[in-house]
Amino acid sequence: MELFNNLIFGFTVALTLQNLWFCFIGVFLGTLIGVLPGIGPLATIAMLLPITFNVPPVAALIMLAGIYYGAQYGGSTTAILVNLPGETAAVVTCIDGYQMARQGRAGPALAIAAIGSFFAGTVCTLIIALFGPPLAEVALKFGAPEYFSLMLMGLVAAAVLAGDNITKALAMVVMGLLLGIVGTDVNSGMARYSFGIPELTDGIGFIVIAVGVFAVGEIIMNLGDPEERAVFTNKVSGLMPTMADLKASFWPIVRGTGIGAFLGVLPGTGPAIASFSSYMVEKKMAKDPSRFGKGAIEGVAGPESANNADAQCKFIPTLTLGIPASAVMALMLGALTIQGIAPGPQVMTQKPDLFWGLVASMWIGNAMLVILNLPLVGLWVMLLKVPYRLLFPAIMAFSCIGIYSVNNSPFELYLTAVFGIVGFIWMKLEMPPAPMLLGFVLGPLMEENLRRALLISRGDPTVFFTRPISLGFMIATALIVVIMVLPAVKARRAALTDPVAPH
Amino acid sequence: MNFDWRNNRDFFAGLFYILLGAFGMWMARDYPFGSALRMGPGYFPSVLGGMMIAFGVAVMMMGVKNNEKMKPHWSFRALLVLPLATVVFGYLMEEAGFIPALLVLIPLSAAAGKEFKVVEITLLTIGLTVLSTLMFIKGLGLPYPLIKGLWGY
Helix, strand or coil: CHHHHHHHHHHHHHCCHHHHHHHHHHHHHHHHHHHCCCCCHHHHHHHHHHHHHHCCHHHHHHHHHHHHHHHHHHHHHHHHHHCCCCCHHHHHHHHHHHHHHHCCCHHHHHHHHHHHHHHHHHHHHHHHHHHHHHHHHHHHCCCHHHHHHHHHHHHHHHHHHHCCCHHHHHHHHHHHHHHHHCEECCCCCCEECCCCCHHHHHCCCHHHHHHHHHHHHHHHHHHCCCCCCCCCCCCCCCCCCCHHHHHHHHHHHHHHHHHHHHHHHCCCCCHHHHHHHHHHHHHHHCCCHHHCCCCCCHHHHHHHHHHHHHHHHCHHHHHHHCCCCCHHHHHHHHHHHHCCCCCCCHHHHHCHHHHHHHHHHHHHHHHHHHHHHCCCHHHHHHHCCCCHHHHHHHHHHHHHHHHHHHHCCHHHHHHHHHHHHHHHHHHHCCCCHHHHHHHHHHHHHHHHHHHHHHHHCCCCCCHHHHCHHHHHHHHHHHHHHHHHHCHHHHHHHHHHHCCCCCC | CCCCCCCEHHHHHHHHHHHHHHHHHHHHCCCCCECCCCECCCHHHHHHHHHHHHHHHHHHHHHHHHCCECCCCCCHHHHHHHHHHHHHHHHHHHHCCHHHHHHHHHHHHHCCCCCCCHHHHHHHHHHHHHHHHHHHHHHCCCCCCCCCCCCCC
């Protein structure tokens, strides 16, 4: 029972006092930003990344992961109580969750969301533990052509699933790749796109772009919105769901977990897609679909399980292949790199404490979240009453401190200001920034692997199609594009992604 | 529907891509291109710049065809004030220290909003500055001077 031993080992790592503490801070902060609309896990992790410099890698990753999946829990609270998605993935939860709250059943809705998320979290922890090691083994056999094809697939998938306009999303990927070039070329030592500014020869910091666009740019965008956020909260009484609720929710939770886990492993898809898919499935399977939209508990149970499963399974490609499956995962890998650990399949064998400790901490974190979200729900309701005019200066303060601490240099802040303005323009013109971020992270890796692949093949580009694994990725990439431009799928997808905000 | 470039969302998005791609290619002309076998530092940027322009043209055409408008409502004030606040913070961190930088950043950022209540913002500024000092300097031990003289004493 190697799996069993590995998990026990993971728990011995995760259960140290320090790691438990960081896990708690992570899920606490995650819930906080999940509850608050207008700030997402991406900006928060970017802000807090510098704090992790002085922390051992395991603890740092445990905390950052906690923020990420904690946000999925918190998002549902706001969706149910205020009819606002605290996180984009919670958009679907608003539909039936809020209706339940209006019928005085906010308690059961919150409880089912937490139970579903916990179930999904537990299953996905096991999935990662089961499939991570064999996947990493396969990945160790990858050469430069395989890596290039795989990254190409990830980027195309990210673009295709990001928003309702594929052309613009693909263009954003290319823009990210271009921005990734800024800095010194590793092969020739030549500074590219540095404009003679010494700070730019090291490249643009990932955190600078993330905070610039997703914190500063986003606030500029929000402040232009003429609508005031209506904050009103209902009293929550009676948390316990009835036996009938539990029975009705059981299969939706299982199905939601399955859908989320499957979509989660694919690079590029976001938790919002998982929630929507689960909601559609439940509505199709229900005996009486007309109840949906009027407070059907299945409409909360399924999507909430799906988005948590998706969030957690995103760690599979990230940890086993070293390829970030989403922009948030790119930040996780960034955190690893800062700690001097090169992301990739070798992490699992060289740093088993990191991998298994993180996996075990996810289960612990999920358990903490149930406690944080159910008995303490009143605390988060209070938080919802903080007006945005007090919130955004605080976000600015923490962002700026975070950015400054990356290099202790004011230059990073000047660059952040630029990306704040650029990010605002992108959002205004509905150019989706998330695929850009993925392109930016993968850019240098892709160039490196492209060069290497073509060097090995003596300049013959067919190398990507003659090696079986690489060919498989190329075919998958082509399939993704073909399927998505088919008119029927296009119409359906537009309907699915329409209510989702640009990232 | 006739083409209207004003507030045309995709027309301007396309223009953005084309300009960036052209600029990227123009800069990359100084970098050795090399060949597919031995790529020079100019190879990847030039190819990407070309792709960027191609996408830009496609997006621009979309704009010409669909005439989708940008969403109205945006705050010029926020667009001006928030980047400015970020820059000022960077400058003050260097020249005046952690506390003065925050004392300027927070109210300046708040001024980007529609409402500015003096008492409220004063309390927020003091509260956040104290909290940040305790958290980042005392708690996490970030090595920044709390106050240093603007003129070097």
